[in-house]
Amino acid sequence: MVVSPAPAAAPPAIELQRVWLGWRDRIAVRDASGVFSRGSLTAVVGPNGAGKSTLIKAMAGRLSPARGRIRIDPEIAGDLACLPQSAELDLDFPVSTFDLVAMGAWHRLGAWRGLSAEGRDAVEAALQAVGLAGLGRRSVDTLSGGQRQRALFARLMLRDAQVILLDEPFAAVDRATTEDLLALLHQWHGEGRTLIVVLHDLDMVRAYFPQALLLAGQVVGWGDSGQVLCAANLHLARHLCAGGAV
Numbered sequence: 001m002v003v004s005p006a007p008a009a010a011p012p013a014i015e016l017q018r019v020w021l022g023w024r025d026r027i028a029v030r031d032a033s034g035v036f037s038r039g040s041l042t043a044v045v046g047p048n049g050a051g052k053s054t055l056i057k058a059m060a061g062r063l064s065p066a067r068g069r070i071r072i073d074p075e076i077a078g079d080l081a082c083l084p085q086s087a088e089l090d091l092d093f094p095v096s097t098f099d100l101v102a103m104g105a106w107h108r109l110g111a112w113r114g115l116s117a118e119g120r121d122a123v124e125a126a127l128q129a130v131g132l133a134g135l136g137r138r139s140v141d142t143l144s145g146g147q148r149q150r151a152l153f154a155r156l157m158l159r160d161a162q163v164i165l166l167d168e169p170f171a172a173v174d175r176a177t178t179e180d181l182l183a184l185l186h187q188w189h190g191e192g193r194t195l196i197v198v199l200h201d202l203d204m205v206r207a208y209f210p211q212a213l214l215l216a217g218q219v220v221g222w223g224d225s226g227q228v229l230c231a232a233n234l235h236l237a238r239h240l241c242a243g244g245a246v
């Protein structure tokens with residue numbers, strides 16, 4: 001097994017300390033340890049059922065570890081945003097795209113306070129940045145899948161979080177949308193945010209993500225994506241998820 005440690009230069013944003021995660025009596029992730037450094041850009045990859053979404057949910061605070069600890073840097077603990085898989089999001093309600101994006105600012109403004117002129121400008125700027133300028137008045141239930149994903153990225157811009165977790169953000173969106181949203185991820189990375197992104201496209205990971213965490217019910221590799229995504233690790237991950245023991 002090749003497990004490379006994450007670079008030690010930056011302080012930890014999120015540290016997994018012998019974390020076990022499960023659903024009722026089923027263990028989904030066993031004994032995972034490692035560090036997502038501050039400002040890192042990490043892809044979480046692995047076969048279906050490897051525990052990627054489970055780990056994202058646990059780091060977002062939606063699932064408690066059965067054992068071990070997820071330590072989030074206290075300085076950024078309240079500054080973590082999560083975009084779940086699109087299948088988990090019900091956007092079939094008649095709210096305007098503008099209001100959906102503006103919801104990103106709720107944690108700063110309070111749920112029932114109106115947006116200032118500055119806030120409204122920020123929403124318009126975010127809509128423009130994701131290619132939805134002029135669509136603010138459209139109801140989200142009339143947007144295409146790609147447009148919804150763009151709107152959700154605009155909402156993340158308003159959220160302005162230091163740590164951003166994204167679960168398969170490019171599933172079911174076309175290539176142009178993927179490229180635009182990938183560019184936004186890189187912009188956020190350049191701003192020093194910590195990004196943790198569940199992905200299936202290994203070529204994309206090798207090309208654009210410096211760090212990778214390969215899961216298969218346990219950590220198979222974690223570190224430089226070129227090293228982690230070697231043939232031996234990928235073979236081991238497939239073997240483990242097919243029910244093999246090591």
Ligand SMILES: Nc1ncnc2c1ncn2[C@@H]1O[C@H](COP(=O)(O)OP(=O)(O)OP(=O)(O)O)[C@@H](O)[C@H]1O
Pocket residue numbers: 023024026027028046047048049050051052053054055
């Ligand atoms: N809400 C749940 N209740 C019960 N079991 C669950 C739940 N969510 C996930 N699991 C189980 O936990 C294990 C890991 O699932 P998880 O969704 O984390 O995998 P994944 O790596 O994200 O898979 P995929 O690539 O298919 O999205 C699987 O065995 C799955 O059936």
